[in-house]
Amino acid sequence: MKIFKRIAKIIGVILLLLALTAGLIYTFVLQYPTLKAEPKLGKWYKMTSPEMKDSTGGAFRTFIKKGSENKVMIYFAGGGASFNEETAKDPENFYFHGAVPTDYLANLTMNMGGLATDSEESPFKDWTIVLVPYATADFHSGTGEFHYTNDKGEDKILYHNGYTNYTETMKQVVEVAGIDNPDTVLVTGYSAGGFGAAILADDIFTNYYPNAKSKNLLVDSSLLIYQDWQSTAENVWQTPNYISSKMVSDNLTLDMLNDLNTKYGEGINLMFDSSTRDGDLAKYQNYIETGSFDVNEKEADKYQARLKELVPEFQKANVQLFFWDGLQYYDDTLNMTMHTIIAAPYVWQEFEEQGQSIAAWLQENMAGQDTSYGLDLLDKVYE
16 A cells, blocks of 8 residues: 555656646746737747637737748647537547647747757748647637537537637738748648648738748648538638638648649649548548547548548649658557657658658758659558
């Protein structure tokens, strides 16, 4: 019995230290100054306004670091989605719903080794980076309030405020930070943020940076097949009609890429990457199809097969592709692969099969080389 008490005491001390560390990080690292005037180069600022809200209706903020080069990366973070009342009342499984945990994720995105990390080795180190965290469950595209009843019978509101947060952010980027005429723009995002990047890229290039000579979009790990995308966007998220009207099929990502290709042609570089057997996307797809949030090798098989089926459609839309594996889905051993890569140090890692990294592939395509990697992995048999 004493040994169990000792173990419990040790665990308690560890948890206390973790809580103190998290508190210190939030207090001293995440409390970036508010953008009020011309920002200093290389320094992170937060942007907020009364119109910006998370899904609970609480305060929300986004982040900017102004660079010395006339180039901009607009980066949308991920964190699930809500489609209906069932998902709205279950944020623990389906979506990020508060600003503080989102702040932690934003800090990781800015500082833990991915594309947005400020390091001497990064080709983006002198770019302006606009980071849009995510806590609105609407792929950054909503403007409305979704009323639902939770499991306790209480009336609740899920604030799908993603599009409003984004537009408030861009106003400050242009008007306060003075980022109004870059020569190069990269719109990117992972998971739900990858959907957001695909959805909002045209808005960015039309309303904010139409004169950018180099227009680029990288969608990281954002693919779900769902018959009701347009209805969800219109009736649940209240996405602006000029955006939701582009959602014409069960493949939201491909709809947006097709629209961008039609409008911009060779004037834009379109890129999509995914691991071959993405465990999280397989899990969400299983929920959409069966109502079950479980995932196994069978669901991963389906995801891999769907990627292969879609390759010709991506290619028809002039989308360059990078498929990868070798990174495990959490601690799972069921031949599933990791979900998303651009926020992690793995983005710089050269994959043995492809002889290339995601970051280097991105740079190739931004330079107009039109390269794809890893298509043969979609035929790989995982045993």
